Amino acid sequence: MFRKKAGDAMMDMLIEWGVDHIYGMPGDSINSLIESIRKRKEQLNFVQVRHEEAGALAAASYAKLTGKLGVCMGIAGPGAIHLLNGLYDAKLDKVPVLAIAGQVETDLMGSDFFQEVDLANLFKDVAVYSQTVMSAEQLPTVVNQAVRAAYDKKGVSVLIIPDDIPKMEIERGARVTSSTLVQSDQIPQQQDIQQAEKLLNKAEKPIILAGKGAKGARDSLIRLAEKLNAPIVLTLPGKGIVPDDHPLSLGGLGLLGTKPATLAMEEADTLIMVGTSFPFTGFLPENAKTIHIDKDPSQIGKRYPVDVGLAGDSELTLSMLTGLIQTPNDGAFLQKYQSQMNDWWTRLKEQEADNSVPIKPQRVIGALQQVAADDAILSVDVGNVTVWMARHFKMRNQKFITSGWLATLGCGLPGAIAGRIAYPHKQVFAICGDGGFQMMMNDFVTAVKYDLPMVCIVFNNHKIAMIKFEQEVMGNAEFGTNLQNPDFARYADICGGIGYRVEHPDDILPALEKAVSGRKPCIIDVVVDANEAPLPAKITFAQMTGYARHMVKELFQEGTIHKPPL
Template identity: 50%
Template sequence: MFDKTAGSYVIEGLKEWNVSHLFGMPGDSINEFVEELRKQQAIRFIQIRHEETGALAASAYSKLTGRIGVCMSIAGPGAVHLLNGLYDARKDKTPVLAIVGQVEHSKVGTDTFQELKLEAMFDDVAVYNRQVQNADQLPDMLNQAIRTAYAEKGPAVLSVSDDLFSTKIKREKALTSSEYSSPRIVPASEELRNAGKLIDAAEKPVILAGKGAKDASCELLTFSEKIKAPIILTLPAKGIVPDSHPHNLGQLGQLGTKPSAEAVKDADLLILAGTSYPYRDYLPDDTPAIQLDIDPKAIGKYYPVTLGIAGDMKPGIGWLAENVSVKDDSFLKKYIEQRAVWQRQLQKETDKVTEALQPQQVVAEVQKIIGPSDVVSLDVGSVTIWAARYLQLSGQPFVLSSWLATMGCGLPGGIAAKLAFPERQVIVLAGDGGFSMGMQDFATAVKYKLPMMIVVFNNQKIQLIEDEQDKAGNVPSQVEIADIDYAAFAIACGGEGHTARTRAELQDALAKARESKKPVVVNAYIEDVSSI
């Protein structure tokens, strides 16, 4: 076997794992790997302006596709910048690989320029976290890292001194391969039968479903129709049951609906399907509960469930849908009627004529131009609440930072979405606070010709924090932010920008953005309206 560089084996390994994109920025402790990337065409290198964007985009890419997202950085400051995106992947349980450069291997431990203790720094966030000691290890450690990321649904970090990438090695006997088999876990029959008994005995069951039920949406609806149970979805699961479906009461909690809150309080059985809903204050005090989850560690973690069922959602929910008894629909009808009242109230709010744009009106206008195959990337802040309440999805891919809830995730999610689904329209909904945290990477979308629509809800403040301060009885403080002409910024980056202060201007801007072949920012000035 001919001598080849360890870095070339890494490229081959990434190809074998079907990696098509890698987010990063070159630098002196990763340049030898960048040289290997330069020599090939199969893996597209996306040069971002900030490593946090790269890690958040890798996480979003994984959430949208189910395939591993890959990012890279130099040692020291670049590695530090990755942490936020890697924690997002860890909290939202999605596989990501971070290839992190390190100082020359002969200088590791000498406290040289930009050296940090990378393994110590990534210890809490990574499901796999190793420093490569010599070049011969690199190909097999890459396979171990990616396999662990898939198996444990989280970020794997491979720290590599840059000189090791250019070291020539012979690989006569491979220790590992890129083969990965995802387990399929069928729930235990006894647990399903016991769950069936609890469901048959209940008169007012309610289903709270999360993103873990994404692949079982048909079974979930069949089950709901069989037992006449309202469905409440966590925000990451929004759209897996169409928001327009009469059984769907919306979300729960601070960003939820009144019918959802009342149904949960009224229920005599709570069925948690693919969710570890963490907000205990919004759940019943002592209602019996069944929890189905692929992860046994998640069962009973945030609510004292009566019965836990570990396994895949599709066979579990499917079995229950076939084997439980048909129920009376009086409980369900009660909340379908309440849902209709709630929807009429929301419609009244979006239809009212106001001098200044209101956030719910912006969502309503966006709703008009969303297509069935569009992708929505949602940032964090009051915009999250407006989208949860007013945006109606019916299976469109939808991505956000749910457990970490980091502001600034909208644009990286949009970049990832356009790379994952280049033929689809991508719509980013962001507040001015969230967008301005990482807006420099709008230039990245322009550079790589990734047309997308970014709607900025501009009220010159961190609205959600102001609302929280006020609700706590404090005087709102330090929440105002300086206005930026985001439309002019977009044009300066080489994209398109439109400003909207009225509903008519917004309609015109969205129509132009929909047809544009460039990334577009719609700077929508909105009235100061509390989101709580």
């Protein structure tokens, strides 16, 4: 009687779990698995990336965008090692990813064979579940367990599969488990709700800080804010939960945030944190009563002292609290910062209209705002571009992803690839600095190969500009931040895409309009001002004095005054 090979059974189970594509690079220790994928290519697409890191970052981005399992794979040794950066991005941003890593054959393990690496220890820190498969019969059970763990614990599961296992037939009577995940709603304890009720009904200057754990709870969040007369501030991973132009929104918080949000936080007497473990506690109130809502009890009070912890689903918990508000404040606190927010948007609009050459980065975001559809996918790389997008782009119903906690350069393009695969009929943008884009630019040809129309906007200033600014704020002279860049527009053409180079502000919008109407992957190479610093919304005295020290060092390096060029 015919018995199924372990590799075939594994792919069938992934299809049962709803997996429809895998990112990876073929190689000798996973060729048997690749063959199993090939035989199911109508149901399970293999997306060949040019670097396994791009595959892992794309898998993490797919999970961030959809909530579904992202899957990537790599060969033993170098391929598996290359996966790590993207897997850490998934771990720290808490999204479900399955990594399939090849390994040398079982009889060669422990013999220091070619490309053998101790993968169990390699993945130990990054994974919520990691298992080396040692028999064909074991594989089906651990596949289910790995996927279930990734979903339940919102993290990375790793299956290390020696090269001989997928070719083995599964004996009859092998253990069979279910490809199902059971979840339940979580609500806080009644005594904690009662404590929160007392604080909320006494609040005169309440403010809400919402993170990505509040996604899917927009309506409940807004209803509570309306009942409390409380402004809403968003973390960077939470950008878009509430539209940026909503009257209750004060935008983001921190170095990437708005001045009204910073000042409102300083004045608030009651802070409601929803679905966030915000790390930059210096931006939070010093003496406010604090209520922290999170589905994961271990996050409550982890970084900032709280008065009441509510361990529960954000939507359910917010709805419960809204019904308990009896004595809202007079709204003066909210109105004060709504007025300041209107002034803030006016100032940003003026920056976006700047007609200087080199082009101001803010001008690019203003043009992007005009062409981006209401449901566009925005994959934002790390660096100064993160600041410009966080401050200037008014999110409505778009999806916004970045590398939030790991903040790894190079995430923009893989995120756009994942966005186009997840949402093939939507606009997709990668917004990248020149440093971040060059880390993964080889996978632009992946977008071309698989006919994934997208627009990659590269802010080209020949600098690792955020590091330049950090050095200056520390009072140091700029060092090691210059970049030697190619012509990114020509590179797009060479790869089979479309490229536009923009050097004048008036050419930005026409280039974007042509790019979004095209049917090919596109790179818009925008030459921007390297000296436009992403200044914090509120500048501290230490930052001012540090920058002053930097200017002195620039003038008197090595005891020599540098004369400006003629």
